[in-house]
Amino acid sequence: MTAQPATPDAGPGALRRTIEQPGGFATVVELVPWAGALQDPKGAKPLKIAADLAGNTRITALSITDNAGGFAKLPPDVLGEQAAKHGHDVIVHVACRDRNRNAMQSLGWNLLSRGLSTVLALSGDYPADGYEGMPRPVFDIDSVSLLELLRKLGDEATAKAIEAGTDPEAAAKASRFYLGAAIDPFKRLERDLVPQFLKLAMKARAGADYAITQVGYDARANSVLKQWLAQTGLDIPVIANAFVLTGGVARTFNAGKVAGCVVSDALLEVCEREAKSPDKGRAFFLEFAAKQVVMARGLGFAGIYLSVHKDAGDVTKILELADAHPADDWRSVIKDISWALPGTVQPFELDGDGLATPEIGRAYAASLTPEARKRARGAVSPMYKFDRFLHDRVFTPGTPGFNTWSKLYAKVEPTVLDKPLHVLEQAAKVPLFDCRDCGDCSLPDIAYLCPESHCQKNQRNGPCGGAHDGQCEVPGHTCVWADAYQRLKPYGEELTMLERDIVVQDNSLRRTSAWGNTFLGRDHYARAAKARAKGAEGEQA
Numbered sequence: 443m444t445a446q447p448a449t450p451d452a453g454p455g456a457l458r459r460t461i462e463q464p465g466g467f468a469t470v471v472e473l474v475p476w477a478g479a480l481q482d483p484k485g486a487k488p489l490k491i492a493a494d495l496a497g498n499t500r501i502t503a504l505s506i507t508d509n510a511g512g513f514a515k516l517p518p519d520v521l522g523e524q525a526a527k528h529g530h531d532v533i534v535h536v537a538c539r540d541r542n543r544n545a546m547q548s549l550g551w552n553l554l555s556r557g558l559s560t561v562l563a564l565s566g567d568y569p570a571d572g573y574e575g576m577p578r579p580v581f582d583i584d585s586v587s588l589l590e591l592l593r594k595l596g597d598e599a600t601a602k603a604i605e606a607g608t609d610p611e612a613a614a615k616a617s618r619f620y621l622g623a624a625i626d627p628f629k630r631l632e633r634d635l636v637p638q639f640l641k642l643a644m645k646a647r648a649g650a651d652y653a654i655t656q657v658g659y660d661a662r663a664n665s666v667l668k669q670w671l672a673q674t675g676l677d678i679p680v681i682a683n684a685f686v687l688t689g690g691v692a693r694t695f696n697a698g699k700v701a702g703c704v705v706s707d708a709l710l711e712v713c714e715r716e717a718k719s720p721d722k723g724r725a726f727f728l729e730f731a732a733k734q735v736v737m738a739r740g741l742g743f744a745g746i747y748l749s750v751h752k753d754a755g756d757v758t759k760i761l762e763l764a765d766a767h768p769a770d771d772w773r774s775v776i777k778d779i780s781w782a783l784p785g786t787v788q789p790f791e792l793d794g795d796g797l798a799t800p801e802i803g804r805a806y807a808a809s810l811t812p813e814a815r816k817r818a819r820g821a822v823s824p825m826y827k828f829d830r831f832l833h834d835r836v837f838t839p840g841t842p843g844f845n846t847w848s849k850l851y852a853k854v855e856p857t858v859l860d861k862p863l864h865v866l867e868q869a870a871k872v873p874l875f876d877c878r879d880c881g882d883c884s885l886p887d888i889a890y891l892c893p894e895s896h897c898q899k900n901q902r903n904g905p906c907g908g909a910h911d912g913q914c915e916v917p918g919h920t921c922v923w924a925d926a927y928q929r930l931k932p933y934g935e936e937l938t939m940l941e942r943d944i945v946v947q948d949n950s951l952r953r954t955s956a957w958g959n960t961f962l963g964r965d966h967y968a969r970a971a972k973a974r975a976k977g978a979e980g981e982q983a
């Protein structure tokens with residue numbers, strides 16, 4: 443018996459149809475735009491891949507990256523439109539690095555107008571280089587708020603079309619996005635890995651319809667992700683990643699030159715050896731990718747995401763090799779494609795094949811006991827304890843402290859004392875938190891760590907995918923979310939740290955008193971509370 447082939451469906455909307463079909467398995471092929479105009483000779487290869495794959499019903503969609511690696515390239519919608527002309531369904535990547543929220547809205551309407559409604563929402567790699575030096579990154583919103591923005595934008599467009607008399611099903615088809623999110627299950631440390639899972643849940647709440655994994659070469663990690671989703675009841679289809687290696691790519695990933703893409707030393711050794719063969723390891727690397735396809739089918743992923751940058755023939759070859767593996771023997775490939783970094787956390791016990799079982803990993807379980815948490819609380823810094831104490835008594839709405847300070851700010855703000863009070867606030871917050879005076883404070887959201895000064899991408903709704911071993915993808919910093927996870931765990935709050943409203947920072951509050959904005963109901967907490975109240979009123983009406 444051979445493996446079940448990808449569900450044959452192609453053309454506009456094929457990804458959604460395939461993924462939503464029980465047991466559907468999508469094959470997505472990545473295309474990377476080039477630095478130049480559409481007619482630039484550099485585009486010949488990706489354009490040829492799109493053309494060569496036209497009419498191939500095994501290919502569910504082409505997926506176009508957005509300034510991948512932080513380098514300026516042709517926008518993905520331009521290449522996406524060319525791919526669509528060949529009849530392909532297209533995933534357009536949208537990264538938060540280069541556009542503010544207004545540009546995102548414009549882009550959203552632009553994409554809907556052009557029928558490019560399947561999107562992968564990303565924070566985006568930190569900029570790498572640019573015209574006359576390093577560009578200033580935007581990161582006005584993050585991937586979670588981008589998902590929410592695009593979902594709302596699509597819902598509004600649909601509602602307007604229905605109001606104008608369009609059939610509801612046709613309106614939704616024409617005006618709603620099919621939204622994707624990224625998830626990186628290949629982290630070594632618990633403090634990097636678990637927040638990734640928590641953020642995926644938040645992305646699903648924000649509107650993600652499907653997810654795609656980051657580049658990684660560890661079948662065990664893929665099984666951990668599936669096990670985590672099963673145990674937390676998070677029902678989101680996930681497409682597994684298979685970036686086809688070469689010796690050079692393996693070296694680049696191993697050296698940490700592409701944020702979030704990891705190749706272990708042991709896997710690098712194998713890749714280096716294979717790359718010395720007469721075919722430069724081509725047969726080995728295509729078989730390696732085929733095994734990842736087999737694994738994805740066996741573990742119940744919703745599809746495979748193939749990053750093949752040479753030619754369309756490689757895609758066909760990988761699928762043929764994968765089909766040749768007996769479906770009932772998919773576990774036999776696992777050991778060949780499990781290349782975890784040494785010391786990788788085991789949230790679950792593993793079975794004989796090295797795949798996650800439903801049993802919680804012994805060491806991880808031991809760290810979750812009340813005794814372990816109590817011991818860990820003994821090492822918590824007095825300053826963090828004080829921050830929590832102060833927040834509970836003064837900054838929590840409804841407490842006597844909050845009410846007193848609200849009254850005080852209401853009296854002081856219209857007077858000349860307003861400025862000195864702001865100076866006093868900064869005198870406390872700059873040395874304690876490296877505060878940047880954004881005016882819409884997220885300290886309580888991130889265990890009293892400032893995202894403006896401690897996160898290079900100002901991520902307010904969980905970590906981006908770039909952290910490695912607790913370090914930010916931008917060298918010289920720890921990851922603010924890994925640190926927050928560590929701070930919250932002794933209190934048993936780490937698993938719920940993202941079970942809260944999505945934070946969208948209001949830039950009109952910059953250089954104004956965050957305390958005043960909190961006590962007088964102008965910050966994101968107050969805005970979220972008002973939105974909740976409005977929603978509840980709407981439900982009652």
Ligand code: SF4
Nearest residue numbers: 897906909914921922
């Ligand atoms: S601090 Fe963490 S979330 Fe922020 S940019 Fe760095 S790796 Fe990403």
